[in-house]
Ligand SMILES: Nc1ncnc2c1ncn2[C@@H]1O[C@H](COP(=O)(O)OP(=O)(O)O)[C@@H](O)[C@H]1O
Ligand SMILES: Nc1ccn([C@H]2C[C@H](O)[C@@H](COP(=O)(O)OP(=O)(O)O)O2)c(=O)n1
């Protein structure tokens with residue numbers, strides 16, 4: 209049911225309103241060092257251009273030149289967010305911040321907060337936003353990456369609103385991995401990473417939470433033209449083919465592709 213609803217909302221001209229680098233930027237987006245730029249004059253022109261390349265075009269930050277390009281990566285549990293994020297990170301030079309991993313690290317630290325997080329994760333519920341946003345904020349602060357994937361966040365409207373309030377920014381892009389429930393359940397039961405939440409009882413609860421709380425976030429960003437839906441069925445490689453196309457269409461150079469050709 210939710211899939212039909214999201215599908216309807218996502219039926220809009222593709223990438224029409226996702227902020228994309230201009231054609232000039234598209235050619236130079238991979239450059240991390242100052243370059244000479246023929247169409248920009250002055251000693252600082254190349255740096256200014258590079259800053260602009262990596263500056264959000266979402267508008268909410270008022271054009272803060274230090275803001276990285278932020279992509280939220282959403283999808284149901286087991287839809288393949290983590291798997292695809294790993295590929296995006298290595299091919300397109302993104303930092304990969306997984307909300308779930310940050311929460312699990314907090315559990316592993318043995319803190320009091322960790323105990324609370326563990327209880328919530330076991331029940332398939334969502335951790336209070338202040339905790340998760342604070343972990344994400346710190347992780348963002350400690351990376352100087354110009355492109356960041358935030359995997360598995362925001363999980364609910366409260367997460368989204370807290371992120372916008374605390375960081376004063378919005379994502380530039382939202383990727384939504386669309387996967388049928390039976391496939392997600394199959395993948396989660398076979399994930400084999402010793403996770404406390406990969407059991408059928410918790411999975412059922414997580415799927416309900418996903419439908420009730422996470423889909424409204426997808427709807428929200430969809431109405432703002434930020435969502436790019438990718439079908440998450442098929443092999444990892446097939447799905448990454450669609451992901452690769454999306455990032456290429458947004459002007460991101462594929463480091464691995466270029467390296468393999470000695471470029
Ligand atoms: N396209 C795919 N086909 C089959 N299994 C997959 C695919 N993508 C990922 N997996 C496997 O499914 C499980 C869940 O993937 P993961 O990336 O952890 O999803 P998520 O982060 O969305 O929960 C993992 O064991 C992963 O290896
Ligand atoms: N924004 C988030 C992300 C995860 N959590 C909690 C609740 C989730 O069920 C667990 C696991 O999240 P994780 O993203 O690692 O799970 P999946 O990769 O979707 O299987 O962590 C949260 O409370 N808030």
Ligand SMILES: [Mg+2]
Pocket residue numbers: 289290308360
């Ligand atoms: Mg994951």
